[in-house]
Amino acid sequence: MxxxxxxxxxxxxxxxxxxxxxxxxxxxxxxxxxxxxxxxxxxxxxxxxxxxxxxxxxxxxxxxxxxxxxxxxxxxxxxxLTDVRAKLDLEGELADFRTAAMGTDLTWAQLLATVDNALPEDVSVTGFSLAPGGLAQGDDPALEVGATGTLTLSSASPAEIVPLVRELRGIESVLEVDGWQSTADDESYEYELRISFDQSVYTGAYAAEVTE
The missing domain is CATH 1.20.5 (Single alpha-helices involved in coiled-coils or other helix-helix interfaces)
Incomplete structure (x- = not known):
């Protein structure tokens, strides 16, 4: 198409x-x-x-x-650094051990001088048998027992045991004092007292050193 x-x-x-x-x-x-x-x-x-x-x-x-x-x-x-870490750990452990072992360190001469200063002039400390207590468990060392034991006092003349106890109880660091026994001979008089101090008598030198 x-x-x-x-x-x-x-x-x-x-x-x-x-x-x-x-x-x-x-x-x-x-x-x-x-x-x-x-x-x-x-x-x-x-x-x-x-x-x-x-x-x-x-x-x-x-x-x-x-x-x-x-x-x-x-x-x-x-x-x-493993050896360094081990030495640092050992140093820390020894520091903790020293703090625990020396936490009850006392300056005995200073403690006895404090007691002697509170006694009358004709009474003096001639012996002691004191031992430190444990470490502080609370925040206030003045409320916990530190050194405790006995004191031997001597005087050339008779002295009343009650006034002696009262004088020692006036010491700030003393928690408790009790008369125990007294003896006398031709030359002197001796008094045995039980006494307890609080933990403020501890030096705290080692604990302070670790804290720094």
Whole structure:
């Protein structure tokens, strides 16, 4: 069937002589090219994404290797300091032991001088048997027993035991005093007293040294 010619005024006449099969083939080829370009673009996007992921993995692996190397170096340094740590621990243990062992340290001469100063002029301390108590368990050492034991007092003339006890009870660090016994000979008089001091008589020298 022949196609009718179409004429328009003012233009040259045109006639499409290309077969319809060729037109369809060209349309299919154009469509295939567009699909191929689309596939190629998608492959490029996938390739770029894969390259970016690979780069991030390589970077993370390098950072992990650096951190592992740093950790190993630190562990090596810590291992080198093991002996120092052991010595410091031993020093701390010895300091604690010394504090516990010497926490009841007393200056006996000062303690006896305090007692002697509270006695009458004709009475003096001629002997003692005192022992320190335990370590402080509370916040106020003046409420806990420190040194406790007996005192031997001597005088050239008879003295009343009650006034002596009263004088000693007036000492700030004394918790308790009781008369125990008295003896006399031709030259002197002796008095045995039981006495307890609080823990303020401890020097605290070693505890203060550790605290600093």
């Amino acid at each position: 022949a196609t009718a010619a179409v004429f328009s005024l003012g233009a040259a006449p045109r006639v499409n002589l290309m077969p319809r099969a060729e037109t369809a083939r060209r349309e299919r080829a154009s469509l295939i090219r567009r699909w191929m370009w689309g596939i190629v673009s998608a492959l490029l996007v996938v390739a770029l994404a894969a390259a970016g992921t690979f780069f991030l993995q390589v970077t993370a692996a390098m950072r992990l290797a650096e951190e592992n190397a740093r950790t190993n170096a630190l562990l090596t340094q810590v291992a080198a």
